[in-house]
Amino acid sequence: MRRACFKFSWIAxxxxAPQLLIIFIFFYWPSAQALYWAFTLEQPWGGGNTWVGFDNFTKVLSDPYYWGSVRVSVIYALATTVIAMGMALTLAIFVDRQLAGYRAYRVGIIWPYAVAAPAVGLAFQFVFNPGAGIFSYINTIAPGWWDLSKYPWQAVTAIVIAGAWKQVAYSFIFFLxxxxxxxxxxxxxxxxDGARPLRRMVDMQLPLLTPTFFFLLVINITDSFTDSFGIVDTLTGGGPFRATDLMVYKIYADGFRGFDYSGAAAQSIILMLxxxxxxxxxxRYVERRVHYT
Amino acid sequence: MIERTPLLNIATHLILILGLVIILVPIWLAFVAATHTLQAVNSAPVEFWPGDQLWPNLKEAWVQSDFGPKFVNTLIVSTGVVVGKITLACITAFALVFFTFRGRMLIFWAIFITLMLPLEVRIVPTYAVAANALSPFQTIMDATGISWLIATLSGVEVALEWNLLNSYTGLILPLVATATGTFLYRQFFLTIPDELVEAARMDGAGPLRFLWDVLIPLSKTNIAALATIMFVYAWNQYLWPLLVITDRATYGMVVVQLSDLVPDQLTTGGGTPTWHLAMAATLVVMLPPIVIVIFMQRWFVRGLINTDK
Incomplete structure (x- = not known):
């Protein structure tokens, strides 16, 4: 593609070398290792591995807790994506009208991107706290009605809202x-041609945003699978009754607290796939099918 | 705007203000909690306006979490990751774009694929590698018989070990590989006209001189954009430092410290939850990246959009 090049030499x-070495050690090797562990049974205190075929996968896939984790991960992924992208799209379309104060609005929506996931989790734990946050109001009216540590649906709602709050900025930047x-x-x-601003939004801007929309859809879902750890760890700790045990959190808990390397590896492989x-x-599809410009 | 739309303008402002309020409320509540005393925060009618205890709370939270050395650590690690990522991205992309050799695309894809599997997904085996970063080579040498050969020939037992746990290297090294950065640099290098390369060669510049004297000055905006997003990325790392650092007193990072501040039964021992301190610490931890994003907004937005698209 380029005519003028340097000849390959030891310099190249x-x-x-450095980048290739690092990705080999910290990326390809661990991935291969995960594959190896997933098909063997590892003794946590040493003593070698034994080949067990698909046993680890059947064990994981027949575990009701695992399916619970998958279920809540899917709920979390879809709910955060829909809320975050909906809000980001609305805000972006109106910020794009560039009225007075446009810059201030933009900064005001972008900055949450910089907040660390565990900080978001901790702040929302306070907000949703039954004893001290604004939700203590509800509990003065209906005592004991709101308690994250007791009711699974409330815990799931809390992590969804916290996750969506964190994701809005990212989608907003791309939409804008x-x-x-x-x-x-x-x-x-x-x-x-006589199209008023609202008409232009619906018939011109929204269709032109389709490629961005699908791009963000995939990115948001992928991120919700991988980035959720910090929020879950500080907000709910996977509880109550494993109701917020998202897939990444379960891998961490099984691998590092339960020392079940093989089970965690099998789960990692499924998540990787x-x-x-x-x-x-x-x-393959999104980038090719949706193309207007 | 093209036409006058007074009503829609008012609606626009209302919607945007509502959006800003939704975004600000949680952090505002956290901020208010950080400005009150323990009793005020935990009493039933919630405070919506800041009190006068912000400074004492910040000070107490700072001392309690021992933030001083932890901020230094976080700064060291973030700087290391930023410098490492930019350097690696730059030199790798340079070698891929300005040299002709077979397998160029193969190497590009080998780096690009790493995008697909973030650290969180392969966390358990990566941790095992960090415990001994040379274990891949040890295993390969054992498997191919090289270590047996060395052992019989020289009598030296090959036992490679390089433990990265509880070290800055362990925190930085696994995070510096960068597919996005390499990709961004590659895109930029592809826009460099061939004439420039030819002119440089005519003047007798070798590849390294060309890189240092021509390309790096040209890529300053690239560096600023990458540095901003990578700094935020590095500062906010949580899972990796949580695992790699067990010696929190020496190598702890500020964001990881948040996991100790969750006021539950464990930390308060059944006492009143110390929300005012937890929220003060949360504010301290989240502030530096926010400041960076606000002041470097232009570069930040550019970096984000160029790396992902």
Whole structure:
């Protein structure tokens, strides 16, 4: 693709070596290791591995707790994605009108991106706390009605809201960038044809956002599988009764608290396949099918 | 705007203000909690306006969590990750774009695929590698018989060990590999005109001089954009430091400290939850990346959009 190049020499090899070495040690090797563990049974206190075939997978897949974890992960992924993207899209479309104070609005919506997931979890734990936060109001009216540590649906609602709160900024940035890349001549032509702002939003801007929309859909779902750890760990700790035991959290708990490396590895492999499938869908279909510009 | 739409403008402002309020409320409540005393925070009618205890609470939270050394650690690790990522991204992309050799695309894809599996997904085996970063080579040498060969020839038992747990290296190294950064740099390098390369070669510049004297000055905006997003990424790391660092007093990072502040039965021993301190600490921890994002907004947005698209 490039005509003028340097000839390959030891310099190129030396420049490539560090990154390749690091991804080999910390990426490819552990992934292979996970695959190995998933098909063997490892003794946590040493003593070698024995080949067990698909036993670890059948054990994981026949575990009702695992399916509970999958269920809540899917609920969490869909709910946070819908809430975050809906809110981000609405805000982006109105910020894009560039009225007075446009910059202030933009900063005001972007900054949550910088907040660490465990900090979000901790802040929301206070907000949703039955004894001290605003929800203590509800409990003065109906004592004992709101308690995250007792009612699973409340805990799930809490992590969904916290997760969505954290995700809004990211989608907002992308929606706004996409809206601003719509040529002004297009907007003006639509206005000349008599399309008022609301009509333009529905019939012009939204269709033009489709590629961004699908891109964000996949990214948000993938992120909710992988980024949720910090929020769950500080907000609910996986409880009550494992109601918020998201997949990444369960891998961590099984692997590092239960010392069940093989089970955790089997779960990792399943999650890896899931994330890879989503990324594949992203590249193969979304990028190709939806294309307007 | 093109036409006058007074009613819609009012609606726009209302919707945006509502959005801002929704986004601000949780952090506002956390902030208010951090400005009151223990009794005020835990009494039934919730305070909506800040009190006068912010400074004492911040001070107490700071001392209680021993934030001083932890901020230094976090700063060291974040700087290490940012510098490491940018350097690696730059030199890898340079080698991939400006040199011709077979297997170039293969290497590009090998790096690009790492995007698909974030650290959280392969956390257990990665932790095992961190306990001994040389274990891959040990296993390979054992499997291929090289270590047996060395042992019989020289009598030296091959036992490679490099423990990364409880060290800055362990915190930084697994985080510096960067597919997104390499990708961003590659995109930028592809826009460099061939004439520039030819001119540099005509003037007798070798590849390294070309990289240092021509490309790096040209990629300053790239560096600023990458540095902003990578700093936020590194500062907010939670799961990895939580596992790798057991010696929190020496190597602890501020974000991990939050896990100790959750006021539950464990930390308060059945006493009144110390929300005012937990919230004060949360504010302290979340502030630096927020400041960076607000002040570096332009670079931050550019970096985010260019790396992911």
């Amino acid at each position: 090899a030396a420049l490539l 960038a996409a809206l601003q890349s719509i040529p002004r001549s297009l907007t003006e032509a639509a206005a000349m 899931l994330v890879m499938a989503l990324t594949f869908v992203q590249f």
